[in-house]
Amino acid sequence: MAIDVPASAPLRARRSAGAYVTPVLAALFVIGFVFLLVKNIQHDGFAYFAEISFIGLTNGAVYALVALGYTLVYGILELINFAHGDVFMLGGMISGTMLISVFGLTASSSTGFLVVAILGSLAVAMVACGLINATIEMIAYRPLRGAPRLAPLITAIGMSFILQNIAIAWKGPSYISIPSVLPRSDVFAIGTADFTWDKFIVLLVTLPVLVALLWLVLRTRQGKAMRATAQDRDAAAMMGINVNRTISFTFLIAGGLAGSAGLLYALYFHEVRYDTGFQLGLIAFTAAVLGGIGNLPGAVLGALLIGFIQAYNEGLSWHMPGSDWTQSIVFAILILILVFRPEGLLGERTPEGG
Numbered sequence: 529m530a531i532d533v534p535a536s537a538p539l540r541a542r543r544s545a546g547a548y549v550t551p552v553l554a555a556l557f558v559i560g561f562v563f564l565l566v567k568n569i570q571h572d573g574f575a576y577f578a579e580i581s582f583i584g585l586t587n588g589a590v591y592a593l594v595a596l597g598y599t600l601v602y603g604i605l606e607l608i609n610f611a612h613g614d615v616f617m618l619g620g621m622i623s624g625t626m627l628i629s630v631f632g633l634t635a636s637s638s639t640g641f642l643v644v645a646i647l648g649s650l651a652v653a654m655v656a657c658g659l660i661n662a663t664i665e666m667i668a669y670r671p672l673r674g675a676p677r678l679a680p681l682i683t684a685i686g687m688s689f690i691l692q693n694i695a696i697a698w699k700g701p702s703y704i705s706i707p708s709v710l711p712r713s714d715v716f717a718i719g720t721a722d723f724t725w726d727k728f729i730v731l732l733v734t735l736p737v738l739v740a741l742l743w744l745v746l747r748t749r750q751g752k753a754m755r756a757t758a759q760d761r762d763a764a765a766m767m768g769i770n771v772n773r774t775i776s777f778t779f780l781i782a783g784g785l786a787g788s789a790g791l792l793y794a795l796y797f798h799e800v801r802y803d804t805g806f807q808l809g810l811i812a813f814t815a816a817v818l819g820g821i822g823n824l825p826g827a828v829l830g831a832l833l834i835g836f837i838q839a840y841n842e843g844l845s846w847h848m849p850g851s852d853w854t855q856s857i858v859f860a861i862l863i864l865i866l867v868f869r870p871e872g873l874l875g876e877r878t879p880e881g882g
Contacts, residue, residue, distance in 0.1 A: 582727055588831045595828070615786075619787035
């Protein structure tokens, strides 16, 4: 026989036991992770741990630029643009072509010429990737805007393979090597751990881009149009907002972020291949979901966390799985987030549960 719980009963009494499972599991996970880090610091030393943390911070900054593109598009269309990682890959190839073939950059190039070459390549990569992304939206996604959600999702996967094949036709299936041109002298040091200029330049490009994006979305007229369109497209159209132009602008900005990430990846990791975007795109998508997809600060937080987790797993030595397990760990995090907290760390629960 069913037992009715009075409406006046305390909230704690009415909550199901499952509501307490997630916080307990999260607390146990955090405690275990902190214990593992402490033991590794004792085993490897704090200086080595700081060195690995610097690598994680730099990787997370690159992931953040890609994750922001995912979260921008999802926030306005509720579409997972799986082609976004491949737009990032094309950004890396365009940047590599500009640096090598156009500017002729080498390790012996002067500092002034290096700055000009990087800024010029950054501008070209951002514009090209922005236009590619906006064109994809116009050709592939806009005709399916009123279709069931599965149709644009399958289309996004198809566009991903199309872009990969374009990259193969353009540059072939092998890695494109980019010369190591960033200076590696120390910016500062903590004991024997040094934070070098190649890592600092990645942050030097990433941070202004992130700040400019937040300013655009939160403070400008176009940003208000983006937020209104994300909240209710029909109501935004009735208020005089050009919904199609706003969505195209969002794809343009997301593509520009992918282009900037492609340049930084090419400069920092020195090689790009046709499937680079697929692999890194999945990591960035996981970061966006972890932080709360549709939430800009959440995407940055999730990317930094994934960057640190990857660096610690691959760099620390005391009872760490190692690089062969990195992707498994990242996707395990994705599954756990989707099961226990689908809205992410900073996202808000919606009626759909996401």
